[in-house]
Amino acid sequence: MLRTGLVTGLALMEDIQAAFSLAAGLIFSGDTDLFEIVGLSLTVSVTAVAFACAIGMTLGAAIGVTRFPGRSAVIVLLNALMGLPPVVVGLCVYLLLSRAGPLGVLGLLYTPTAMIVAQTILVTPVVAALTRQVVEDLHHEYDEVLKSLGVKGIGRVRTLLWDARYSLITVALAGFGRAVAEVGAVIIVGGNIDHLTRMMTTAIALETSKGNLALALALGIVLVGISLAVNGAVATLGGAAPRTRNA
Amino acid sequence: MPDSILPLQARELCYQVNGTPLIDRISLTVDVGGFTVVIGPNGAGKSLLLRLLHGLIEPNSGRVEWAGGTASNGVLRMRQAMVFQRPVLLRRSVEANIVYALKWLGVPRAARAAAIDAALERAGLADRRRAQARLLSVGEQQRLVVARALAGKPDVLFLDEPTASLDPASVQQIEALLLEANAAGTAIVLVTHDTGQARRLGRDIVFVHRGRLTEKAPAEAFFDRPESPEARAYLNGEIIV
Numbered sequence: 001m002l003r004t005g006l007v008t009g010l011a012l013m014e015d016i017q018a019a020f021s022l023a024a025g026l027i028f029s030g031d032t033d034l035f036e037i038v039g040l041s042l043t044v045s046v047t048a049v050a051f052a053c054a055i056g057m058t059l060g061a062a063i064g065v066t067r068f069p070g071r072s073a074v075i076v077l078l079n080a081l082m083g084l085p086p087v088v089v090g091l092c093v094y095l096l097l098s099r100a101g102p103l104g105v106l107g108l109l110y111t112p113t114a115m116i117v118a119q120t121i122l123v124t125p126v127v128a129a130l131t132r133q134v135v136e137d138l139h140h141e142y143d144e145v146l147k148s149l150g151v152k153g154i155g156r157v158r159t160l161l162w163d164a165r166y167s168l169i170t171v172a173l174a175g176f177g178r179a180v181a182e183v184g185a186v187i188i189v190g191g192n193i194d195h196l197t198r199m200m201t202t203a204i205a206l207e208t209s210k211g212n213l214a215l216a217l218a219l220g221i222v223l224v225g226i227s228l229a230v231n232g233a234v235a236t237l238g239g240a241a242p243r244t245r246n247a
Numbered sequence: 248m249p250d251s252i253l254p255l256q257a258r259e260l261c262y263q264v265n266g267t268p269l270i271d272r273i274s275l276t277v278d279v280g281g282f283t284v285v286i287g288p289n290g291a292g293k294s295l296l297l298r299l300l301h302g303l304i305e306p307n308s309g310r311v312e313w314a315g316g317t318a319s320n321g322v323l324r325m326r327q328a329m330v331f332q333r334p335v336l337l338r339r340s341v342e343a344n345i346v347y348a349l350k351w352l353g354v355p356r357a358a359r360a361a362a363i364d365a366a367l368e369r370a371g372l373a374d375r376r377r378a379q380a381r382l383l384s385v386g387e388q389q390r391l392v393v394a395r396a397l398a399g400k401p402d403v404l405f406l407d408e409p410t411a412s413l414d415p416a417s418v419q420q421i422e423a424l425l426l427e428a429n430a431a432g433t434a435i436v437l438v439t440h441d442t443g444q445a446r447r448l449g450r451d452i453v454f455v456h457r458g459r460l461t462e463k464a465p466a467e468a469f470f471d472r473p474e475s476p477e478a479r480a481y482l483n484g485e486i487i488v
Contacts, residue, residue, distance in 0.1 A: 145335045147303055149351040150324035159347075163338040 012213075019217030026218055038222060041199040044112055044186070045179040048119030049127075052179075053172050056124045060131025061157045065139050078132065081125035086118075090188030093118040097189065110191040115199070118185040123175040130171040135160045173234055177227065251402045252313045252326045253279045253434055260299050260309035262292075262458075270295055271458040272309070277403060281434045284449030284466070286442060288487055292458040293438040294332075294407050300436065301329045301405045325352045328396035329405040332412070334388040336380040341372055341391055344380050345398050352399035362398050369424060370394035386417030393424050403434040410444065422448060442482060446470055454478045456487065 026034045063074060095101050097109040097117075108114045138160050146156055161168065183201035190197035192206055200223045207216035255277040262270040270292050277283055277300075285293050298304045300311060302323070313323055337344050345366050349359050367373045370390040375383065380391060389409060396404055406425070410418040425448065429435050439445055445452060445466070452469040454462040454477070461475040473479045480487045 141335060142337075144298075144303055144329075144331060148301065148324075148329045149348060150321065151351050155351070159337070166338075 015213045016217065018214040019221065022214050023218035023221040027222065034219075034222070036195065037198055037200055037203050037219070038226070040112065040197070041180060041201070041223075042226070044115045044199065045119060045176060048116045048179050049123055049172060049176045051116070051120040052123035052127045052175050053168075055120075056127030056175070057131045057161060057168060057171075058157070059124075060128040061135040061161050063128075064132045064135035065156055065160065075129075075132065078125055078129045082129050084122060084125060086122055086182040086184030087188065089118055089122050090185035093121065093185065093189045109189060110193060110197060112190070112197060114189040115186045115197060118189045119179045119182070122182060122185055123179050126178055127171055127175045130174060131161075131164075131168060134164045134167045134171065138164050169234060169237075173231060176230065180223070180227065251279050252323055253277060253281075253402050254314065255300065255403065256312045257300060258310045258312065260296070260306045260311070262295060262299060262304065262306050269458050270299060270306070273455070273458075273460045274309075275453055275460060275463060277434055277436055279402070279434060280429065280432055282429050282448060282450040283434075283436045283453055284445040284451070285436065285438045285453045285455060286440060286445050286481075287455035288481060289440060291455045293440075293455050295458075296455060297329070297405050297407050297436065297438050301327060303329070321353075325399065326402045327405070328399065328401040328403075330389075330392050330396050330407065330409045332408045334385065334392045336383075336388055336391065338381060339379075340376065341367070341378050341380050341383070342376040344391060345395050348395045348398055354399055366394040366398040369397070369427070371420065386413050386420070389413060389417065390420055390424065393421055397424070397428050397433065400431075401433055403436065404428065406435070406437045408438055408440070410439075410441070418444070454481070456481075 025031075060078075063071070063078070093114060094109065096103050097106065097114055098104055099109070108117070135157075139156075142160065142163070146152075146159065151159060181201065183199075183205055186197070186199055187202045187205065190199065190202065192198050192202040198206075200219055204216045204219045204223070207213075207219065257273060257275050260270055260273045261268060273296060275283075285296060287293050295304075299306050302311065337347055339347070342363060345363050346359060349362055354362060363376075364373075367376055370387075370393065372383075372387060372391055372394070375387070380388065383391065393406075393409065404425075410421050413421065422444070425435055425437070435448075437444075437448065449466040452462075452464055452466050453460060454469070454473075454475065456475075456477045462469065462473065462478045464474070469478070470482065473482055477487055
């Protein structure tokens, strides 16, 4: 028993070492399969986040500045939707897009578009809920000045979104993090088809189940690397953002 | 559009929260080019009165009437401005803060450049126009806020203790800005609990105590011979509750 454990442990160590060299090899040799998978992952997630920001930021800001009956219930719902399980979203989108479903005629199932739809649904509540909080805090500060200037409705929302832009970049990043890391939704609606809908996360799931741990780990390293690179880039850009000193 | 939205006449303004009257039947008039200083102890309802006059909150009863009641709400908004105790600046450059106000005050694009230059010059911030507004010192921020409020040449400017947290040099600069604007025709309604400032600036004094207007007089008369016992006590530096 102990012996088996030791052997497995050693094998794992070797796998990790192999994974790092494989990852380096794949990246620096310009492996086309890897870049195809990474490219698709980024395209799908970035597109989904763009849609989610367009919808979620507008919605979040609107809820942030308006008062209406049932508002707190809407906020609770929105916050709860942040934890929407990806597989459930995947299943719902699958049912919508499957041949027998209401949108089956569009023939979108197992295409990148289906994955974008699923991830947009997944990320929109995250963006909306966080935007609501950011905009509402800013609105507290600006309310009287905007009222004094006669700024109402859409003008108010636009002003607040623009002035909250640095915080909203972080919101978009949180959305991107959720999108690029999830596997449950895209594997159901995308189907993990090689050269068509294979993403980093679905590939990792597949390679792991095939026992190809080194390749799975290599992909994992690339995924974490991308996440770090994106956040690093934004932090560098954010360095140019003014810090509030006397506020 | 009328020449001025003034005179402003407040008639029997009442404002209460949960049945407690915070403003109790206050009537007053602000004339074209006037300089009215509202003083009184903390919690007397001075800031609330200012917000009622500026239309940020609605009175429970009573009315605020402008120049015979003919001007539309949009025009009324554009011809008055308010400065708050804590400077609230947009997270944009110094210049963009003024541009924003001018845009919403309906100043045509062609006229904006000159108005921006004049406002920055007045505030002594001409060399800081590209700086982020919120990186200015507190004194500079409040100067910018006053300049932003005056950029649209309002008929009346309301100020709620604009110099309460400023150093003496900044106070002096803000007061100079106000006197200059007043000389150029903008009526000023200033809330302060600094009696020194009230003496320096005010032409008319309104004394508010417990939500009521207890005395209204030209500055000289008020400071020489305050009529109400509350005003006398206040000017003598006593604590009145």
